[in-house]
Amino acid sequence: MTLKQRHLILLAAGGSAALMLGALAFQHLGGMAPCKLCIWQRWPHVIAIGFGIVALFALPRLMALGGMVAALTTAAIAGYHTGVERGWWQGPTSCSSSGTSGVSADDLFNQIMAAPLVRCDEVPWEMFSLSMASWNMLASLALAALWLMALRTR
Template sequence: MIDAMREARVRGWSLVGLAFCVMMMAVALGLEHLGGLEPCPLCIFQRVAVIAAGVVFAVAALHDPKGRLGGALYGLLSLGAVGTGIGLAWRHLWLQSLPADEVPSCGPGLDYMMEVLPLQQVVSMVLNASGECAEISARFLGLSLPGWTLIGFAMLAVVPLGLLWRACRSRTGYRWSEDAPQD
């Protein structure tokens, strides 16, 4: 497996990341449309982070840069999206861990805020929490959905880290073994 990771091109890493993003969105949409679970504002922001990472992976797979700089750039961009998702999921878990008397009151719905307020103020209000984000609507194996989302983002982080690792390790003319292809 280590040899496969060493030889994987940016396209290979990116297709794995894109497939994982598609799977995460399929689960989220399945829970919403088949399971009847309405996403809270933080859930929606986490979906945006998944989609952003997926877009970066799709562009990276299409471009498939051969040099170190391209792989590093796509690694950093996708790591930014995945890191944002990790932060959002962590914040969501923190809200769910608050005692009932410390949970912030529910504010207006995200649709209403998007229509009336500037985007910066909407983001600020969502990150400062809403009571609906503190509700635990479902558990699986003892973890709430934001817990599973955090695990998903942590697993997804392997891809941009792999892209960065590959970019840092690749050198012109350097081979891991005699029969390994060069960049």
């Protein structure tokens, strides 16, 4: 493995680690519990970190490919989540609003009582009109580019 490839892998895996630390800080220090889609976005970052660690010891090109796929997976989930937040499409029924027309009062009460505490279709925080999911998508695409650069480095 070249020094440049090692640096790119460390930067890409470190970027996923930084995003995970940020998400955990928002959750545990900022008191912002994650929704279901937020949790789904975290898993590929954890996998990318694992690929980065393994790449430093063995199979750097294969691990870089895995890291790139993990980053693109997170970006895709975050893009889907952004669309749910903006109302472009319906999110999972377990964490999104489904409307109340044609629902009896008892059924509505049961839906309210069974609803998760954190909804996927509400934006709890944003910066420059972009939600955390949107920022995660952009950052994950940048990380995927770093993984690709590491993969292509000879």
